[in-house]
Amino acid sequence: MIQLVFQFIFLIFVLVSKGTFLQTLLLLPVVISKGSSLITEHRNFDIEFKNRKIPFExxxxxxxxxxxFTMIILGESMATLVENLNGHYVLNSVMEFILLSINVIGIFWLYYALIDTVHVKGHNYIKLALFRGTHVSFLLVLSLETFFLVNLFEVDKLWLRSGFMASLFATISLIFILKRFSKTTLQQNRNFFIGAGGFLVLFLFVSFRPLVLLTISDLYMIYLVIRRERASYLQGIALAK
Known part of the structure; x- marks a missing residue:
């Protein structure tokens, strides 16, 4: 109840305030309080789930x-790339379009290859809330990554390249984190560190031209997809025996 009162007060301030920065500053407590309410009230959710005999999954x-939602974000980014390609009929623009498209398809493939088999179960509500919060964070970061990706096609600036690499690193890291929720305990995954370490290396190339940067990031995306498909193939053989 107290959180709802604070949210209402902050929203009133947002409506009457002037200036984008001030509105953004006032919206932050609202967003944080909405997200934290699920965490702070997890004990009440535990009791409610147990009383109603609802499984924690x-x-x-x-x-x-x-x-x-993920498909919509990726589909919109592809549509925007196709729209931006109109009028850019030079080899450099076409190559950049192809590399950016490979990046979008790579994210799509990696997401569904890893998340398709995820079944989240736990002994309390906190794990479910963390999974939902992580997935929402993934969607937000993915939206940010597509923003940088689309603008990188039009403008070559260092902050766009840096933002693209940072958001791409965060997107793939969150995919691996989401995969870990399918386990009983959230333990470390070496594939996550392979992904994180690989993208730390890619940051060294952030000062290069977009074509070089996109080629390197696409090759790494393809590497991650191949690793995942190989792991699925070996797992299928093991189950068949």
Whole structure:
């Protein structure tokens, strides 16, 4: 109840305030309080779930909604890239378009290859809340990554390249983190560190031209996809024996 009162007060301030910076500053407490309410009230959720005998698991319908949201973001980024290509009929622009498209497809492939088999179960509500919060964070970071990706096609600036690499690193890292929620305990995953370490190396190339940067990032995306498909293939052989 107290959180709702604070949110209402902050929203009133946002409506009457002038200036984008001030509005953004006032919206932050609202967003934080909305997200933290699920964490702070987890004990009440635990009691409610146990009284109603509801299993502590993320439903397949909710995961399907997350997947649909992801598809919308990636689809919009592809549509924007195709639209921006109109009028740029030079080899350099076409090559950049192809590399950016590979990046979008790579994110799509990696996301569905890893998340398709995720079934989140736990002994309390906190794990479910953390999974949902992480997935929402993934969607936000993915939206930011597509923003940098689309603008990188039009303008070559260092801050755009840096933002693209940072958001791409965060996107892939969050995909690996989401995969770990399918385990009983959240333990370290060497694939996550391979992904993180690889992108730290890619930051060294952030000062190069977009074509070089995109080629390197696409090759690394393809490497991650191949690793995942190989792991799935070996797992299938092991189960067949």
């Amino acid at each position: 993320v439903s397949s319908s909710l995961q399907e909604r997350y997947g649909t």
